[in-house]
Amino acid sequence: MAKQETESAAAVIDAVCAPDWTEILRQMILVRRFEEATEREFRRGKIGGYLHVYIGQEAVASGIISALRKGDILFTGYRDHAHALMLGSDPGRVMAELFGKSTGISKGKGGSMHLFDVEHGFYGGYGIVGGHLTLATGAAYALRYQGTDRITVCYFGDGAMNIGPFHEAMNMAGLWGHEGMAPIIFIIENNGYAMGTSVERHSALTDLAARVRAYDIPSEKVDGQDVFAVRGVAERVIRQVRENGTPYCIEAVTYRFSGHGAADILQPYRSKEEVEQHKHRDPIVILRNRLSELCGLKDDDVKRMEDAAAEEVARALKFAEESPQPEADELYRDVVAE
Amino acid sequence: MSEKSYRDAIRDAMIEEMDRDANVLIMGEDIGVYEGTFRITAGMLKKYGPKRVIDTPIAEAGMAGTAVGMAMLGLRPIVEMMTMNFAIVAADQILNHAAKIRYFSGGQVDVPVVIRGPQGAGVQLSAQHSQTFESFYGHFPGLKVVAPATPADAKGMLKTAIRGRDPVIFLESAALYGMKGEVPDDADFTVPFGESRVVREGGDVTVVSYSRMMQLSLSAAQRLSKDENIECEVVDLRTLRPLDLEPAYTSVTKTHRCVVVQEQWKPFGAAAEIAASITENVFDELDAPVERVTGEDVPMPYARNLELLATPHEEQVMNAVKRVMYRE
Structure with a gap:
C-alpha cells in the first residue's frame, strides 16, 4: 500500500515535471530582465514614445505560448514584448525596434506597440484597445478555410472588453464556431486595471469570463500568476480548439507590477501596499519554488539562468545601440505594395 | 464587348475572380440568403456556399476587421457594405488597421481586402444614407480609393482591387447601378489604378x-x-x-x-x-x-x-x- 502510494506520487511528479519547465523558467527570467532593461533605457532616452512592460504577468504568456505548435499564430495589444520573445523572436531585434533602429523587428517603423514577427507566428502588436480582436477572429477563419489545423491565440486586457469591436468579434467567433470555423483562444489578461480604471469601475459584470458566454463561447478563469495552472488549462483547451475549430476564452487573473506605461509614475489609482501585496505572488518565484520542491531545480541552475538572461539582454542592448537608424528612404517604403 | 449595367459589371467581376481564385470570398450583411440589398450578390450563396459567401451580423467593425485578419493570412476577402455610410462604424478597422499594418509591420504582411459598396445621393434617403467618402478615405496613406464612373471601369477596377495586395476602398455610385455600357468580355480584363x-x-x-x-x-x-x-x-x-x-x-x-x-x-x-x-x-x-x-x-x-x-x-x-x- 505504502509502496503504491509512493509510486503514484512519483508518477504525479513525473507528469508535473514533464514539460520543459526549466526552459519556461528561462524564458520568464529573460523576459523579466528584458523588460527591466527597457524601463532603464526609456529613462535614459534610448527608447521613445510609449512603453508598456509585462512585469508580473509573465506566466500568462509563457503558460499558453509554450503549449503552442509551430504554425499557430498570435495577436495581442500593445503590451507585447513578452509575446514576441516567447514566440522565439530575437531579443536583439526586438530591442532594436524599441530603439527605433533599422534592424528592428518591424524595421523601426512600429516601435514598442507594433512588434511583428510573422515567421514566428506573431501577427502584432496593436495600439488601439480591442481593435485587433476582429482581426484575430478573421485570421482563425482563414486558417480553417485553408484546411489547416493551426490555431489563433488572441490576447487582450480586461479594458478591451468594453469597446464595440470586442462584442462584434466575440459574436462572430461564436457564430463561426458553430461551423467549426473559429479555432481561436481568447486570453483575457485581467490585470485588474484598464489603464487606471479598476475592473469594478469599468465592467458592470466583474466576472469577465462569464461575459463571453453570452456569445456561446465557453470560458474559465485561471490563476495567471501560476504558470503550472495556465499551462494545464492551455494544453487541454488548445487540443479542443484545434480539434473542433471552436472558440474558447481563458481569463487569466494576473497583476502588473509596473505602471500602465513608462509615464505612469504616480499610480494614483492603486496603493503601494496593494502592489507590494501582489508582488508576493511573483510568477517567477512561484515557478522557481515549485521546481525546487518537485523537480529538483537547484539554486545553481537558477543562477546560471539569471546569468544567461543578463548576458542575452546585454547582447540585445549592444545590438540595438550599435545598429544604424533607418535610412531616410525607408520613410516611403511599405506604405503600399505596388 | 457586351452591354452590361454597372451593377452587373460589379457582379461579373466578383464571380470571375471567385472562379479564378479559391482565396476570394465575400462577406456582408444580407448578401447570401437575402441575396443583397441591391441584388449584386444574388445567386452567389447557391453557387459558392456559405464558407465563401458569408452572411454576417449587422457588425461593420466585425466584418471589416475579420476581413483584414483573413487578408493577412492570405485570403482575398471582399466586404460588401450595405452602404458606405455604414462603414464609418468600421473606421478603426479600416483606418487604424487595414491602412497601417503593412507599414508598422515593416512590410511583413499584405492586406488584400476590398471594402466596397454604394455611396452618394439616392432618392430621398436623407442625412445618414446619402454621403460620399472619397476625401475621407483618400486622406489616409496605405489605402487605395476607387470611384468608377462606367460599367467597364467598375468591372476592370474591381478585378484589379481583388487581385492586388493592398486594402482598397471601392466606392460605387448607387445612382449608377442601372447605367449600361460596353464591357470587355475577356476574363483577364483589368483596369489599373492611378491612370486618369x-x-x-x-x-x-x-x-x-x-x-x-x-x-x-x-x-x-x-x-x-x-x-x-x-x-x-x-x-x-x-x-x-x-x-x-x-x-x-x-x-x-x-x-x-x-x-x-x-x-x-x-x-x-x-x-x-x-x-x-x-x-x-x-x-x-x-x-x-x-x-x-x-x-x-x-x-x-x-x-x-x-x-x-x-x-x-x-x-x-x-x-x-x-x-x-x-x-x-
Whole structure:
C-alpha cells in the first residue's frame, strides 16, 4: 500500500515535471530582465514614445505560448514584448525596434506597440484597445478555410472588453464556431486595471469570463500568476480548439507590477501596499519554488539562468545601440505594395 | 464587348475572380440568403456556399476587421457594405488597421481586402444614407480609393482591387447601378489604378471629375457644345488614391481653364485637393481661378425639392464653365 502510494506520487511528479519547465523558467527570467532593461533605457532616452512592460504577468504568456505548435499564430495589444520573445523572436531585434533602429523587428517603423514577427507566428502588436480582436477572429477563419489545423491565440486586457469591436468579434467567433470555423483562444489578461480604471469601475459584470458566454463561447478563469495552472488549462483547451475549430476564452487573473506605461509614475489609482501585496505572488518565484520542491531545480541552475538572461539582454542592448537608424528612404517604403 | 449595367459589371467581376481564385470570398450583411440589398450578390450563396459567401451580423467593425485578419493570412476577402455610410462604424478597422499594418509591420504582411459598396445621393434617403467618402478615405496613406464612373471601369477596377495586395476602398455610385455600357468580355480584363483619362476632348475648359459627377460633367459638356459652342475637355480621375492628375495638367496646358466637380461637401473635399494640385503644378497656364462645383454644405435633407437643391446639377457645371471663361 505504502509502496503504491509512493509510486503514484512519483508518477504525479513525473507528469508535473514533464514539460520543459526549466526552459519556461528561462524564458520568464529573460523576459523579466528584458523588460527591466527597457524601463532603464526609456529613462535614459534610448527608447521613445510609449512603453508598456509585462512585469508580473509573465506566466500568462509563457503558460499558453509554450503549449503552442509551430504554425499557430498570435495577436495581442500593445503590451507585447513578452509575446514576441516567447514566440522565439530575437531579443536583439526586438530591442532594436524599441530603439527605433533599422534592424528592428518591424524595421523601426512600429516601435514598442507594433512588434511583428510573422515567421514566428506573431501577427502584432496593436495600439488601439480591442481593435485587433476582429482581426484575430478573421485570421482563425482563414486558417480553417485553408484546411489547416493551426490555431489563433488572441490576447487582450480586461479594458478591451468594453469597446464595440470586442462584442462584434466575440459574436462572430461564436457564430463561426458553430461551423467549426473559429479555432481561436481568447486570453483575457485581467490585470485588474484598464489603464487606471479598476475592473469594478469599468465592467458592470466583474466576472469577465462569464461575459463571453453570452456569445456561446465557453470560458474559465485561471490563476495567471501560476504558470503550472495556465499551462494545464492551455494544453487541454488548445487540443479542443484545434480539434473542433471552436472558440474558447481563458481569463487569466494576473497583476502588473509596473505602471500602465513608462509615464505612469504616480499610480494614483492603486496603493503601494496593494502592489507590494501582489508582488508576493511573483510568477517567477512561484515557478522557481515549485521546481525546487518537485523537480529538483537547484539554486545553481537558477543562477546560471539569471546569468544567461543578463548576458542575452546585454547582447540585445549592444545590438540595438550599435545598429544604424533607418535610412531616410525607408520613410516611403511599405506604405503600399505596388 | 457586351452591354452590361454597372451593377452587373460589379457582379461579373466578383464571380470571375471567385472562379479564378479559391482565396476570394465575400462577406456582408444580407448578401447570401437575402441575396443583397441591391441584388449584386444574388445567386452567389447557391453557387459558392456559405464558407465563401458569408452572411454576417449587422457588425461593420466585425466584418471589416475579420476581413483584414483573413487578408493577412492570405485570403482575398471582399466586404460588401450595405452602404458606405455604414462603414464609418468600421473606421478603426479600416483606418487604424487595414491602412497601417503593412507599414508598422515593416512590410511583413499584405492586406488584400476590398471594402466596397454604394455611396452618394439616392432618392430621398436623407442625412445618414446619402454621403460620399472619397476625401475621407483618400486622406489616409496605405489605402487605395476607387470611384468608377462606367460599367467597364467598375468591372476592370474591381478585378484589379481583388487581385492586388493592398486594402482598397471601392466606392460605387448607387445612382449608377442601372447605367449600361460596353464591357470587355475577356476574363483577364483589368483596369489599373492611378491612370486618369480624357473621356471627352475639347479646347476651351478642362472639367475634372469622377464617378457619377463625371457622367454629369459629360452631359453638361454636351449641352455647352450644343447650346453655347463651348468645348469642354472632360477628365475622369477613376481612382482618388493613387491620384493621377497628369492628364488634367496636360489638358489645362491646352485650355488654361479648369472646373472640378464633386458630389461631396466643399470644405476639405477632393476638389480642394485637385484644385490646389493644379494651382501648384500648372499655375502659369491658368487664365482663371479653378472653380469647384460641389454639393451644398448641409446634411442631406429628405424633401425631394431640397435634396435636388443640395446635389450638384448640370446647370451648375455649365455656369462654372462659363464663369472661368468670363462669359457669365
